[in-house]
Amino acid sequence: MHDIGDGHTHHPEPHDHDDRPDGAAAARWKHDGVRVIPGDRLDPNTAQTPGMFRQAAVNAARVGAQKIWAGTVAIEPDAKTGVHHHGALESVIYIVSGRARMRWGERLEYVAEAGPGDFIFVPPYVPHQEINASTDAPLHCVLVRSDNEAVVVNLPDVEAAERPETVYWIDPIHRQP
Incomplete structure (x- = not known):
């Protein structure tokens, strides 16, 4: 988006303006515009495995998202x-x-911890291991990914810094080693 000096902000990508006086644009935006997904209506119909409970809030199936996935775990x-x-x-x-x-x-030589209110950013291609640091309390998170497609490349040649001995964190994109 940029201002070209005429007082209007322009988007460089193509976009659709529907200025029809018949209200068709308003009707379209009412159903295809902003969506609110109530927290008590998340979709548990994702693959579930022992140790985790995932629920989708925003994905292609629920709201037509094409470039992100968001949910809770x-x-x-x-x-x-x-x-x-x-x-x-x-x-x-x-x-x-x-x-x-x-x-x-x-070699998983770096470590950081995060608590309530903190954000963790995981860049592309960074080898990592995710851990619930507590041995007696659940970890509740909101997860956002930059695509609807789940991608995981397991790295069996890298030894886990902390062995998954009691409960594996397994879901559709994190497979049991």
Whole structure:
């Protein structure tokens, strides 16, 4: 978007203006515009596995999203993923409650923890391991991915910094090692 000096802001990509006086544009925007997804109406019809409970809020099936996926995840205490990356996807994790530990790097040599109110950004192709840092409390997060397609590349040659010994963090994009 840019201002070309005539007092109007212009979008560089093509867009549709519907100035018909018959109200057809208003009717279209009422149903195809902004969507509110109530927190108690998230879609649990995602693949579920032991240790996690995922619910979709925004995806292609629910609202027609083409470039993002958003939802919630509840992770059991002490759950851990194997080492992996998400290809070209970018991910953002917002911690609602609990404590998350992230390990990353070629040998998972870096570590950081996040708590309620914190955001975690995972860039494309970064090898990492996701961990519920608590052994006795669940971890509740909001997850946003830069695409509707789930991409996971497991890295079996990289030893997990923290072994998934009690509960594997497994879901459709995080497979059991």
